[in-house]
Amino acid sequence: MPLLLARIDDRLIHGQVAHGWGSALHPTLLAIVSDSLRVDPDRANLYLFAVPEGARGRVVSVAEALDPAFRDEVEAERTILLFAAPDDALRLLEGGFPLRELNLGGLHHAPGRREVLPYVYLDEIDRERLRAVQRRGVRVYAQDLPSNASHAIDTWVGEAT
Amino acid sequence: MNRTRPVALLVTHGVLGEELVRTVAAILGPQSDVATVSNSGLSADALTTAIEGRLAESSPDAPVVLFTDLAAGSCGIASRRVGGEGRDLRRITGVNLPMLLEFFHYRDTLSLDELLPRMEAKGKAGIVIL
Numbered sequence: 001m002p003l004l005l006a007r008i009d010d011r012l013i014h015g016q017v018a019h020g021w022g023s024a025l026h027p028t029l030l031a032i033v034s035d036s037l038r039v040d041p042d043r044a045n046l047y048l049f050a051v052p053e054g055a056r057g058r059v060v061s062v063a064e065a066l067d068p069a070f071r072d073e074v075e076a077e078r079t080i081l082l083f084a085a086p087d088d089a090l091r092l093l094e095g096g097f098p099l100r101e102l103n104l105g106g107l108h109h110a111p112g113r114r115e116v117l118p119y120v121y122l123d124e125i126d127r128e129r130l131r132a133v134q135r136r137g138v139r140v141y142a143q144d145l146p147s148n149a150s151h152a153i154d155t156w157v158g159e160a161t
Numbered sequence: 162m163n164r165t166r167p168v169a170l171l172v173t174h175g176v177l178g179e180e181l182v183r184t185v186a187a188i189l190g191p192q193s194d195v196a197t198v199s200n201s202g203l204s205a206d207a208l209t210t211a212i213e214g215r216l217a218e219s220s221p222d223a224p225v226v227l228f229t230d231l232a233a234g235s236c237g238i239a240s241r242r243v244g245g246e247g248r249d250l251r252r253i254t255g256v257n258l259p260m261l262l263e264f265f266h267y268r269d270t271l272s273l274d275e276l277l278p279r280m281e282a283k284g285k286a287g288i289v290i291l
Binding site: 015016020023103145146147148 | 191
């Protein structure tokens with residue numbers, strides 16, 4: 001089974017992911033790719049608590065996610081991959097992990113970030129990283145829920161080339 | 162499934178019902194066939210009339226699930242006074258977000274006989290001492 005969804009969302013596993021996307025996609029594996037959460041099991045468990053029925057959750061580092069065994073696991077399951085920020089997704093791509101699309105589902109307000117959608121705020125570093133993701137041939141689109149509109153991000157981040 | 166989609170009618174104190182519906186939309190996306198009644202400023206009789214008015218707005222074929230917040234409050238009491246007028250009318254109290262999410266997930270795929278007990282279970286299971 002190909003990857004169901006790869007999503008950048010600073011809330012990681014929460015209502016929109018567990019219920020909104022979960023009820024549309026019926027995932028069996030929710031995998032968070034995050035070096036910082038991988039070494040902070042207490043904080044990781046807060047997110048794993050929210051994994052919906054019928055699925056299991058796990059947290060892997062970028063290096064672990066690049067292990068071929070992890071890719072096999074992703075393909076053996078109905079998988080949603082989650083990143084807290086563009087950085088983790090970009091590093092996974094740079095390591096050779098194949099992503100065709102990347103959903104921008106939630107990057108909320110922080111100092112220096114400007115609103116482009118109610119659930120997407122970007123600063124120049126985010127923009128540069130998203131451009132770099134697109135340069136690798138990945139289609140990046142903003143969409144909070146499966147039933148809501150999808151937006152191309154080109155006008156916010158500039159051309160990829 | 163060839164049957165009329167059940168309508169949700171939330172009868173609550175203040176703006177609780179409206180906010181619950183808004184929050185469901187933020188989690189699942191916008192929902193149709195849902196209405197709210199607030200008890201604000203209404204006597205017991207007026208609240209009952211307001212619920213009946215809302216019921217009359219939906220198709221008489223449509224089953225309705227009446228959600229209330231407190232069994233022993235004006236909303237719970239008024240909802241029990243309302244008659245179904247021949248329509249399939251179910252009542253559940255103690256409305257919370259897990260219960261509502263279960264309803265909106267499954268109202269098109271499960272019968273209300275199957276769904277109501279699941280909503281009760283989900284609502285209760287959502288209360289956990291952390």
